[in-house]
Amino acid sequence: MELIQQIGKMRAKARALQSTGKPLAFVPTMGALHKGHLRLIERAKGLGGSVVVSSFVNPMQFTNEQDLKNYPRDPAKDEKACRDAGVDAYFVPSVEEIYPQGFLTSVNVGYLSTKYEGASRPGHFRGVCTVVLKLLNIVRPTHLVLGLKDAQQFTIIQHMLDDLSMDVELVGVPTVRDADGLALSSRNALLTKDQRAAALCIQRALKRVHFLVKKQGILHSGELLQAIRSATNTEHVTLDYAAIVNRTTLEPLDHVMRGGTYILIAAKVGDVRLIDNTRI
Numbered sequence: 001m002e003l004i005q006q007i008g009k010m011r012a013k014a015r016a017l018q019s020t021g022k023p024l025a026f027v028p029t030m031g032a033l034h035k036g037h038l039r040l041i042e043r044a045k046g047l048g049g050s051v052v053v054s055s056f057v058n059p060m061q062f063t064n065e066q067d068l069k070n071y072p073r074d075p076a077k078d079e080k081a082c083r084d085a086g087v088d089a090y091f092v093p094s095v096e097e098i099y100p101q102g103f104l105t106s107v108n109v110g111y112l113s114t115k116y117e118g119a120s121r122p123g124h125f126r127g128v129c130t131v132v133l134k135l136l137n138i139v140r141p142t143h144l145v146l147g148l149k150d151a152q153q154f155t156i157i158q159h160m161l162d163d164l165s166m167d168v169e170l171v172g173v174p175t176v177r178d179a180d181g182l183a184l185s186s187r188n189a190l191l192t193k194d195q196r197a198a199a200l201c202i203q204r205a206l207k208r209v210h211f212l213v214k215k216q217g218i219l220h221s222g223e224l225l226q227a228i229r230s231a232t233n234t235e236h237v238t239l240d241y242a243a244i245v246n247r248t249t250l251e252p253l254d255h256v257m258r259g260g261t262y263i264l265i266a267a268k269v270g271d272v273r274l275i276d277n278t279r280i
Contacts (some may be wrong), residue, residue, distance in 0.1 A: 022049030032186035061127030
């Protein structure tokens with residue numbers, strides 16, 4: 001594996017990997033790699049070509065300076081994880097490399113960026129889309145591999161790729177969970193023991209919705225959202241939002257549309273903000 005920090009060197013390495021004619025899969029991360037990230041890398045390797053992973057804690061997508069400061073970082077562990085996983089190139093640029101002095105451009109994916117996470121974190125998706133587009137232009141992969149835990153982000157990036165006629169295929173990987181059901185997240189490392197136990201109510205709320213829909217035939221969003229609020233009304237947990245939305249448009253639904261619905265949840269557990277979702 002080659003560790004790369006400069007854009008020019010990453011472009012040269014990417015060209016060499018592209019010259020094989022095989023797929024070039026790209027996995028962008030913010031580091032603090034866990035089993036969920038390794039699943040993305042495994043999926044990328046399964047495409048039969050080369051794999052590039054990036055690690056960049058993107059300041060443009062943070063709306064809280066303290067959140068940016070507290071974001072977990074373990075560069076030595078991350079580099080070893082990528083080497084052990086058989087990654088071909090590991091791109092670790094500095095903030096100055098990605099956003100040099102005078103950088104002005106940003107990418108905004110319209111109304112999709114203003115809902116849910118966008119409403120709670122204004123400007124977040126502008127930062128996400130800007131850095132993802134820049135990284136894609138550097139690496140020029142055939143495939144972009146992302147996790148489906150960030151359902152809104154996945155949908156927004158798909159729209160960006162389509163709208164800008166990007167020649168890259170988006171590959172989604174299902175959420176990876178711990179044995180107790182908690183969705184893996186780099187932020188989980190910031191939870192105390194009690195907070196981590198409390199965070200399990202998020203997954204319980206999603207399971208409750210599945211039960212109500214599939215076993216009791218309840219499809220009305222109002223009833224289902226009330227069930228989520230009740231399930232997450234516990235110590236250490238403050239529900240930010242719960243939403244039942246169309247998987248393509250992210251528009252809220254009055255009733256669950258079987259096969260086309262996301263149930264989205266965001267909550268603060270102590271000072272740690274977690275998101276999760278399920279598809280119905």
